[in-house]
Amino acid sequence: MAQPKDFGFGTEETMLRDEARRFFKKNCDDSKLMELVGGNSNPNREPECNWDEKLWNQIVDLGWTILAVPEELEGIGSSAACVAGLMEEAGRAAFPSPLLANVNATYVLNACGTDGAKKALGEIVDGNTISLAIINKVGSWEFADTDVSASGSDPTTLDGTSYYVQDAQKVDYFLVKAVSDAGVGLYVVPVDAPGVTIVPDRIHDLTRDQAHVEFKSVAVDPAFVAAPAGKGDGVIEAAMPAIHTMTAADMVGAGEWQLQTTAEYARTRVQYDHPIGFFQAVKHPIVDVMIEIDHARSLVYNAACAIDHEPDQAALCAHMAQSTASDMAEFASNRSVQFHGGIGFTWECFIHLHFKRQVHNQVLYGDGGYHRSKLADMVMGPIAA
Amino acid sequence: MAQPKDFGFGTEETMLRDEARRFFKKNCDDSKLMELVGGNSNPNREPECNWDEKLWNQIVDLGWTILAVPEELEGIGSSAACVAGLMEEAGRAAFPSPLLANVNATYVLNACGTDGAKKALGEIVDGNTISLAIINKVGSWEFADTDVSASGSDPTTLDGTSYYVQDAQKVDYFLVKAVSDAGVGLYVVPVDAPGVTIVPDRIHDLTRDQAHVEFKSVAVDPAFVAAPAGKGDGVIEAAMPAIHTMTAADMVGAGEWQLQTTAEYARTRVQYDHPIGFFQAVKHPIVDVMIEIDHARSLVYNAACAIDHEPDQAALCAHMAQSTASDMAEFASNRSVQFHGGIGFTWECFIHLHFKRQVHNQVLYGDGGYHRSKLADMVMGPIAA
Amino acid sequence: MSEKAVADTPEQAEYRAYCKEWLANNKPGSYPKVTQSATVPGQKSQELQDYQAAWQKKCYEGGLVGCDFPKEYGGGGRTDCQRVANQELALALSPAFPNDTALRMGAFTLLEHGSEYIKKRFIPKMLSCEEMWCQGFSEPNAGSDVANQETFAEKQGDNWVINGQKVWTSNGEWADWMILITRTDRSHKHKGLTYFVNPIKENLGKTVEVRPLIKITGDAGFNEVFFKDMVIPDKYRLDEVGTGWSVAMTTLKYERDAGGMVSPGVGGRAIASAAAIPLSEMLAKSPLVNLAKNSHRNGKKASDDSAIRDRIIKCLIRQTAFSQTLRRGAVKGLVDNPSRIPLQIKLVASENGQNTSALGLEIAGAASTLCTAEKETMYMGSTWASAYIASFGGTIAEGTSEIQRNQIGERALGLPKSK
């Protein structure tokens, strides 16, 4: 096997993951999280951006934002398996931060191999963060799909809108996908560059912020062209396995939190003179949730390991991971609310925070069925016309 | 509403259905059935044709084989709702007979409107039975699909093989789909006509027989052309709603038997000091089976009523009925075996008779997914190229 | 082979004609412009409440509400005519009646278990909507397990002193009265319960507090109700002390069976429109189909993806099957066990709703992260994700899906009790 049996998840990966778990538990447990993001229940509230910037600075100091940056660029150069471990813990804590957004952008920049991309990675090493602005209005990041156009050169000018930009109000840069006659390019733009307007979205997930970002004659710093026109779509495709895998890791962590929280409730909530976990209508679906999480988790590490050691299998493995994680997220969320009963249907019961984060994750970068259709093309060949 | 609220299932339909239920219960209960068809468990046994011909003659005398034949041809001219009621009871009893095969052929003949078809319906009125020979080797009955070719005229000669012919060893005639340059025609052929060879299939279902039928230069009686070349495919299409509905009715009846038998076992089989129906892992899936049966049953009568009263909705309604019935059959069978445990996995426990009949029904004339893809075309339009 | 099986009795036929005429001559006023409370999200406005209450009163005075109740308790003294009125109200697209708790189960419970005083005093104003009602059954530790009541009523002379808390109380913010189950004896679970009618509004801010409870969606939709040394007279008791459980069973029976006086807002539109449109057209116009035609996935329209088509059709079949099962439930020859279909209505309807919105959420794709949507991709006025989040109200309230399956298994199939 080209892959190490242990997914490359050895002692150091375990240590970092355990440290992250302790950190989130100590600094952002369930009640702290509720305090941080759950204050305003009004469904018509304006978009919010609730996070703990002090805590974030600690995370930056711990080096967790530069794990995926190569060593030669003064990053840590961790394996994808190691990064997945951290993302799992962030998902478990439903932690509000640009951690996932930034690591996804890092993988795209790593795939660029240009000086512009290296400069952007240098910004990450300096403690800044970047989020991808690569999705169009109908939700696609593939092919030449984008609603931002690029024109001219030195400087290239961007016009249009990027949608579904994650944690847009928390980051320092956007990595923008824009198309011109010469093809798709990727451009690094400071969030406060002239002509950039961040329009926050009203979203369900209370643990993130999302925006569409408008570009009006935004001049790109020539030193910040991460992928020249014609190269951008290939770069994104190359980085997608990592993006799918890390998004799936977030879901796996959140799913495990949902499982353990629901199991704890089932062990303690008494109805009909039994803890409700006595009843198989509760017990067995919880077991089924556990199995789905285990499936998804195994596939996440398999995909991470493929990224690290067997790159020609990485896309296949990553589609498997996110497909399973997305369906698992739906199932785990559904049962967590249902088994918390009337209490679970109230705002004050904190399970809706993970639930809504999972809904967000489920549909980002493709749901279960999307990934299965990609896999079908890979495994069975395209559909005959 | 074009349809009567009660599906046209009034007093007389109820009476016939109740009579059929009593008849099957009295004459072919579970142990009688096991005796009749379960004698040889050898999985390598030669194809068998086990049925009670004396009992069949009683059924012919009761007029149940001519329910769907129009009154003007000396049939009974019952509504499709009435016929569905009878098919449900035959399915409940898993009754070995050409009842379903013959009624399906009757609906095709009714749709022909030719003298040849009327002559064949006359044979049914005289106590004979007909089975459809319209399916090709890959399982299709649609369009011009058939592996039998027709040539010449007066007489037309048939060559080739028909597959998946139901109860071929029990009937007197085949209604054969054959194609020539002039298109698809339907021809009535006596089972013992020169050049006809019935090759019985080894099948799982112990309550039926099935064969592929070979035709070698079989000369068709010119008076027995049920649909001339060019008309046969349209006639089959017109009759398919009835065929789907009656096949679904058989599954609904068998499913209800599986439900009641499994519920009875769950009420009486004691493990861990409780009847196993106490445990929600058994109770709740049984409830889910019941709901699926109720769905399928309602859709069967809705389809039958559409055939009788709202023909432009009949195809839609029939696809819904068989799609639901087919999936229900899988589910009801699956749970019936599982909940009978080790006992249910033995040959001597008679639940496998209905189980295997359901497997047969599930894949005849389209499984759940097939019908849904037809429905999608109807409801959402064809897929854009 | 006709509609005989569901044909009207002469009384019903005459009454149906009367209802049709009355509804042709009497219309609700124009729908209020402000329907949402300005201060509590998700709570309806006073304007809408007043509008609905006025319409219920008018219909009551016209003889369309409570027509099967005895005349001495404010009813119309008819036999099996309420469903005729309900059908005609639905066909006329009547607005909803607000006094839901009273109409669905409260009035029936009082009729079966109330003293002469109670029946005369309360039923007429339930029907006319002069007094609004809510239900005080659920408690923090009595959700599925209704008998596990902790709210305590202590006898003091001719009065009862009530302490405790109710929760998930719909209409608590509007109610004058509450049907209330309390514990009066801690030594018997089921035999230690007693049932009252309880004047909550007149004691608000004194011995009763009603607090809106925020749902998972952020909307207010029900309440917590607290009693502190609340004193009510013994004449507000139903049946005997210690028989509260059997009274509660009556309430739950009517709640489950959707009683005899469903608010016309519920399901009415579906009945009315199903009559007019062929099934194929109705399905083609369904929100899921619409969504798929306006959503993209994997480089094409979602409606051109066979796997999505398969799942949409599965959903539409289930919805159709459900309505056909309701239709079959009224056909004697096609119902072996009379409780089998009524028992499954709530379970199937709520799970269909949840599965439908879960599918829509997935088809809508990245847009499901958003709280807002464009009109052509909406579902009943909100996003699919919002509908999905809200759908757990259906699978939890009034007996969770798990409890429903227990009851169906026990009552329709005779399986042993799981508790």
Add this chain to the structure above:
Amino acid sequence: MSEKAVADTPEQAEYRAYCKEWLANNKPGSYPKVTQSATVPGQKSQELQDYQAAWQKKCYEGGLVGCDFPKEYGGGGRTDCQRVANQELALALSPAFPNDTALRMGAFTLLEHGSEYIKKRFIPKMLSCEEMWCQGFSEPNAGSDVANQETFAEKQGDNWVINGQKVWTSNGEWADWMILITRTDRSHKHKGLTYFVNPIKENLGKTVEVRPLIKITGDAGFNEVFFKDMVIPDKYRLDEVGTGWSVAMTTLKYERDAGGMVSPGVGGRAIASAAAIPLSEMLAKSPLVNLAKNSHRNGKKASDDSAIRDRIIKCLIRQTAFSQTLRRGAVKGLVDNPSRIPLQIKLVASENGQNTSALGLEIAGAASTLCTAEKETMYMGSTWASAYIASFGGTIAEGTSEIQRNQIGERALGLPKSK
């Protein structure tokens, strides 16, 4: 970041080299031509049984079977080396060992609970396959509920007299001995059980009768075993009278955890082939994909129908997930709870098998009515429908899926017992 987590100890490394060499130098003879009994369908032939038994004996003599057992009981006295032998046997595509009951749980049970006499007398011949074993646990009224034993053993002097019936006894037709649980006291369910080793072959036709039981597929695959006044000496007892339940728990633990000596026929091929072929190729060659490419539906190939593709991929993902979960189970840093993965193996494997064959049955379409199929559309040598029918063996035997879920919930998640 390497294979460290699963690296061999020095002893294992040396032993692995030995196994490799031994297996290179020692081959089973040529596979018998006649593998099926001529008289009992589904039962293996004497030729195959002899072939397998000879191979197990050879491997035992070569030191590859029972290497972790103490030398005084016929073992090799090694530490944690059996899994090394198992891996190498699998990689060498070794034929199955026939003495499954003895290797998976019998020998371990005797080691933990047997007297010195029992351990010395029986374990060596278990390992060498000189004596075949079967398991006498299941009875008509003790399926899932193993403690509900009715077979009764009555003490008479130094002997026990046994009466009763066992059922679903695999290998009953080959076995010399049976591990047997009996009731010795009717007044205590769990404390009234006693455990024996039982010489069934020498008493066949006298006090013991073994009857083949026909499976739902028509194959014989297990047996009924009847005892009539069978007399066995007290020295065949394990542990004390009345402690049979705890002995049985040991047996069940090893049965569930697939023990230490899995027959190399089980799963071996999968391990061996997974090593050689990239995942994408392995999936592309899977039987479901093959079936779809050779099946027709609705005017096209099944493999060109997106809804079918979606379902096939779902199945293949689950199969991959399962094998990746087994892989993860050996990685310390990725396992929070050591029992969580082992407990789910049987459940997931058997349900995956069932769901896969159910899907294949549907894709095969009308051909699924048939007991025979052409080669390119077969599944593991039979039709998909046959595989589906047979799959219930997996979801029922050795603890139904329902029992598995109970145990997982209780042991991996600490949920309360359901019984």
